[in-house]
Amino acid sequence: MRQEKREWAERTHPDDVAQINPNSVSDGSGQGADRAMRGRTVRVNVRENVLDWLAARGMVSAAQQRAGERLRMDYERAGLRANVTMNWDAVPVAKSRSGARAGDASLARIDAHRRFHAALDAVGPGLGDICWRVICGGEGISGAEKELGWPARSGKLVLGMALDRLARFYGT
Numbered sequence: 001m002r003q004e005k006r007e008w009a010e011r012t013h014p015d016d017v018a019q020i021n022p023n024s025v026s027d028g029s030g031q032g033a034d035r036a037m038r039g040r041t042v043r044v045n046v047r048e049n050v051l052d053w054l055a056a057r058g059m060v061s062a063a064q065q066r067a068g069e070r071l072r073m074d075y076e077r078a079g080l081r082a083n084v085t086m087n088w089d090a091v092p093v094a095k096s097r098s099g100a101r102a103g104d105a106s107l108a109r110i111d112a113h114r115r116f117h118a119a120l121d122a123v124g125p126g127l128g129d130i131c132w133r134v135i136c137g138g139e140g141i142s143g144a145e146k147e148l149g150w151p152a153r154s155g156k157l158v159l160g161m162a163l164d165r166l167a168r169f170y171g172t
Contacts, residue, residue, distance in 0.1 A: 006048070050134050050141065059156065064163035066172040068135045071119050075136040077112035122169040127162035134159055 055065040120128040133144040134155075141155040150158070
């Protein structure tokens, strides 16, 4: 049985920020203006990704989920995620405790980069966009639909087709 990943946090939805004049809000406690400026908050599991959410509700198969996770791991290993700041860590020169050399890590990163792009090529044009946005970027399906200019509720169907192709590519 799979162990659930849970780490709860309060988040404010970006579309839900109240546009109320803080000087006109008063609930007697002195916190009304502060609460109005924050908007509504929701409790979210920050460790659960979109694929886990869909799999937990039976919307993607186990093979589709494994294929999506492999794509995400290749994306992470290839170092394709944007960094907010510069990484000033020194490049390791000597062998690590495991006996791996820095060059081995670089080769692993290059291999992951090649696998990631080969997987997106195997998925095909148009389907790679939803894979990248949802699986790698962590964007919700509805947000990806809007950004791609697709009709509402089409993203789940397209993602399912893309995950089927990924499963064939990875052999899951």
